[in-house]
Amino acid sequence: MRVLAAMSGGVDSAVAAARARDAGHDVVGVHLALSAKPATMREGARGCCSVEDSHDARRCADVLGLPFYVWDMAARFSADVVEPFVAEYAAGRTPNPCLRCNEKIKFSAVLDRALALGFDAVVTGHYARLTDGVLRRAADAGKDQSYVLGVLTAEQLAHAVFPLGDSHKSEVRAEAARRGLVVAEKPDSHDICFIPSGDTRGFLDERLEQAPGELVDAASGAVLGRHTGVAGFTVGQRHGLGLDRPAPDGRPRYVLGIEPVSRQVRVGPAEELDVRSVAAGRPVWHAPWGTVDDVVVQVRAHGGLAPARVTVSEGSLTAELHEPLRGVAPGQAVVVYDDDRVLGSATITATA
Amino acid sequence: MTYLDHAATTPMLPVAVARYTEALGRVGNPSSLHTAGRRARKEVEEARETIAEAVGALPTEVVLATGGTEADNLALKGVFWARRAADPRRTGVVVSAVEHHAVLDAAEWLAEHEGATMHVLAVDAAGRVDPEELRALLAAHAGEIAVVSVMWANNEVGTVNDIRALADVAHSFDVPLHTDAVQAVGSLPVDFAASGADALSLTGHKLGGPVGVGALLLRRDASCVPLLHGGGQERDVRSGTLDVAGTVALAAAVRAAVDDAPRRTVELAALRDDLVARLVGEVPDATLNGVPLDAAPVGGGPARLPGNAHLSFPGCEGDSLLMLLDAHEIECSTGSACTAGVARPSHVLLAMGVDEAAARGSLRFSLGHSSTAADVDAAVAAIGPVVERARGALARS
Known part of the structure; x- marks a missing residue:
């Protein structure tokens, strides 16, 4: 196959490209420039969008003997990932931009362009297993990224290659070193690539006209304090509420709900976070419509697993959880697993 | 391999390689007093005299430097x-909208x-x-302008300016004119x-010399404050140990390129005209950017760099075409390369009034001595x- 390797400048995508080449594919490396004004140097372990990362990707391609280009995806990334990210927070929801990037950029804009230019597939350094169109969890449970790939359709998966699914991260790093790739020891990127400072709240404040509102006790309706704007709060959040008085029983309080219109943030005790039912929209489903029982749902990128009974129809998905989950935030994805197999995904709209 | 990117850098001429490699084997700092x-x-x-003679300058006007950017x-x-410093009211800098970043960013x-x-x-x-645009600007800011810089020939679209006319206008307001001539010499x-012109930039690697050596031609009577301080090797305007091998090779390349120019210019223009005609034959809606191929001469020479063919291909992304x-x-090239290797619409094309989509769908083919x-x-x-x-790719995205 002619495959296009999306190379971030990190160790995973470099080894993925190398393995694709070793598998006999004709590989071309492409670094996606996602920021119109990239920083010159990477800041700490965060981000993958600096000129330094682009340089690292190029050096890996050089070492592997791959043709290499930079594709300017900044406008698409801004319109399809960053702007919706801000809008979702403004609406009181908690978006997952990595998932949207996979859905809208890597396996949409980039894949479409690659197919039109004569490539057969896009290869990435995601940790997930993909065989015969079936997406499964990675062998390395700590690195598994099937959650942020669950949104991909069968058509998208048909043109995806994930060469790292059977490997552990430590093996990938060792292999990078063996192959002479300078990124072998490069720290993992984490957090959100377009917020290299890690300050999501500050990022949102710069882009939204935030208005102050009240923090209210969910049970009594009593006003406990004020906040400077709803965007940035997440259901299940405990820290950064700015409440100087503890609850009467001395226990911590959590965000239970966010009301963007009234600008009220409802807070309460941990047990009020318990969710037994999840409603979600825009499902992508790889099994027959209907109900499946004894499956597992995952409601955030790390953790958040519960056995459930799931009913899917066109346009909606509901999950009745057999054990309660805490910190289930609208805007996040619910991904449904049968053992390690991804059955599908949808965007959480409501919980009960 | 078909190399059509001579405006980015052109292969060294054999005579320059020979002089360069010979000189690399010899020791000697030109500032030392002993025999070596x-x-x-x-x-x-x-070498300085050779360069000066080839480009109509005095030897003392050749300030050796590392290239066009310096x-x-x-x-x-x-x-x-x-x-x-001579007149504190003169704080204005005039540059054209299509200058290279070495001028614009400076x-x-x-x-x-x-x-x-x-x-x-x-x-x-x-x-x-x-030139009348320059006259109007200088008239509106009489006494305020310190320097004017207008390139001799544009690196992207190949358009040649009438430097003589521009210099006359600048001088009528007592303002010195610099011209970036890295694409023009040879x-x-x-x-x-x-x-x-009061100052003129040239560089080796655009005319068959090595990368890393070039010169600023600076009139004897032009005053210039140094950027680099040190030994004052070049007229106290530029410091740094002189690059003997590079300078010798630069001189050989300048001499050969200038001597060969009358023949090569005609040959390259003919190849280029053939290229443009046949590219448009294959892609009928492609358009040539810059001056028409049959434009009247400018300053006694061609109106367009003889090796330059710059075209827009509607409905395409330049970087898809390049790949x-x-x-x-x-x-070939999509225009001027950028730090991250990201293709942005060219400031030159935008300044010419080309819309952003067409600017993004452009390619520069530049021919040279080995074409x-x-x-x-x-x-x-x-x-x-x-x-x-490439059209299919843009239509789908």
Whole structure:
């Protein structure tokens, strides 16, 4: 196959490209420039969008003997990932931009362009297993990224290659070193690539006209304090509420709900976070419509697993959880697993 | 491999390689007083005289430097500082909208850090500066301008400016004129004295010499504050141990390129005209950017760099075209390369009034001394299917 390797400048995508080449594919490396004004140097372990990362990707391609280009995806990334990210927070929801990037950029804009230019597939350094169109969890449970790939359709998966699914991260790093790739020891990127400072709240404040509102006790309706704007709060959040008085029983309080219109943030005790039912929209489903029982749902990128009974129809998905989950935030994805197999995904709209 | 990117860098001429490699084996700092030093000095000075003679300058006017970027920075900043020191009211810097970043960014730096006022001269649809536009600007800011910089020939679209006319206008307001001539020397008739310019940048690797050596031609009577301080080797305007081998090779390349120019210019223009005609034959809606191929001469020479073919291919992304052509072993450019290797719409095309989509769908093919009819044939054979495929890619995204 002619495959296009999306190379971030990190160790995973470099080894993925190398393995694709070793598998006999004709590989071309492409670094996606996602920021119109990239920083010159990477800041700490965060981000993958600096000129330094682009340089690292190029050096890996050089070492592997791959043709290499930079594709300017900044406008698409801004319109399809960053702007919706801000809008979702403004609406009181908690978006997952990595998932949207996979859905809208890597396996949409980039894949479409690659197919039109004569490539057969896009290869990435995601940790997930993909065989015969079936997406499964990675062998390395700590690195598994099937959650942020669950949104991909069968058509998208048909043109995806994930060469790292059977490997552990430590093996990938060792292999990078063996192959002479300078990124072998490069720290993992984490957090959100377009917020290299890690300050999501500050990022949102710069882009939204935030208005102050009240923090209210969910049970009594009593006003406990004020906040400077709803965007940035997440259901299940405990820290950064700015409440100087503890609850009467001395226990911590959590965000239970966010009301963007009234600008009220409802807070309460941990047990009020318990969710037994999840409603979600825009499902992508790889099994027959209907109900499946004894499956597992995952409601955030790390953790958040519960056995459930799931009913899917066109346009909606509901999950009745057999054990309660805490910190289930609208805007996040619910991904449904049968053992390690991804059955599908949808965007959480409501919980009960 | 079909190399059609000579405007980015062109292969070294065999005579330059020979002089370069010979000289690399000899020791000697031209500033040393012993025999080896004197021999090195002799080589540098002979090279300087050769360069001066080939481009119509005096040997003392040749300030050796590392290339176009350093020469441009020295001219902009050094002449600005000197003129402002002589007359504190002169804080204006005038540059054309289509300058290379070595000039544009130097002018911006002066505006940001030295209190300069940057004036940008508009260009016409072909990318040319009208001397009357400069006259109007200088008349409106009489006594305020320290330096004017307008390129001799544009690196992207190949448009040639009438430097003599521009220099006359600048001088009528007592303002010195610098010209970035890195694309012009060796391709067009360049005579520093006759041009009227006060400073002129040239570089080795665009004309068959090595990378890392070039010169600022600086009139004897022009004052210029140094950027680099140290031994004062070059007229106290530029410091740094002289690069004997580089200078010798530069001189050999300048001499050969200038001597060969009358023949090569005609040959290259014919190849280029054939390339443009046949590319448009394959892709009928492709358009040539810059001046028409049959435009009237400018300053006694061609109106367009003889090796330059710059075209827009509607409905395509330039970087898709470049990647597909690269896969066909045809090497060209989407315009000026950027730090991250990201193709942005060219500021030159935007200044010419080309819309952003068309600017993004542009390619520069630049021919040079090693180009052949077979190169033209290869590009013409590849372009049709490549454009079709790139159109499909843009339509789907």
